[in-house]
Amino acid sequence: MKKPFQSYAAGLIKVQKIIDKGSDLVKYFILLCFVFSLVTFAQDKKEVSFSKDLIPLFKAKCFRCHEQDEENPNDFSMDTYDLLIKGGKTKNMIVPGKGSESYLIIKLLPNPPKGAQMPVFSKKKLPEDEVDLIKRWIDQGAKNN
Ligand code: HEC
Secondary structure (H helix, E strand, C coil): CCCHHHHHHHHHHHHHHHHHHHHHHHHHHHHHHHHHHHHHHHHHHCCCCHHHHHHHHHHHHCHHHHCCCCCCCCCCCCCCHHHHHHCCCCCCCCCCCCHHHCHHHHCCCCCCCCCCCCCCCCCCCCCHHHHHHHHHHHHCCCCCC
């Protein structure tokens, strides 16, 4: 039979091991959080390209109704940089450096002040990451890049 002291010591060692394992987990967790925040930070800093990132998105979801068409003039065309910057009837379409004040972004969010949330007549509105991509491009100065 073990002496009480021995089992007490064995118990302590066990507890120590559990704490050690736990603190390893905590370390991994902190490391993971750090890596994750670095990745999102890097993504935030990455420059959004008008031609490579936005045109394909607009083409898939907006050109159907907002492409310049000689026969069927559109109030708001977004198929070239100049047309997009020029905007439509509503002012402040693009406010460089201020995505959240730009009407283009306001129109992509629920309950815009005028008309419908874009893309209109579509059950699938833009997912948050796509709105965020456009917003980041404006925040970064809305460059013709
Ligand atoms: C099915 C056709 C359709 C699609 C697709 C569509 N729109 Fe529209 N859009 C309209 C119509 C119609 C209006 C005018 C009525 C209104 O403002 O709700 C409009 C108006 C707008 C306006 C306001 C223009 C102004 O000067 O007031 C913006 C900004 C806009 N759309 C952005 C977009 C974006 C960005 C997409 C793609 C994600 C998109 N739309 C997709 C039909 C469409």
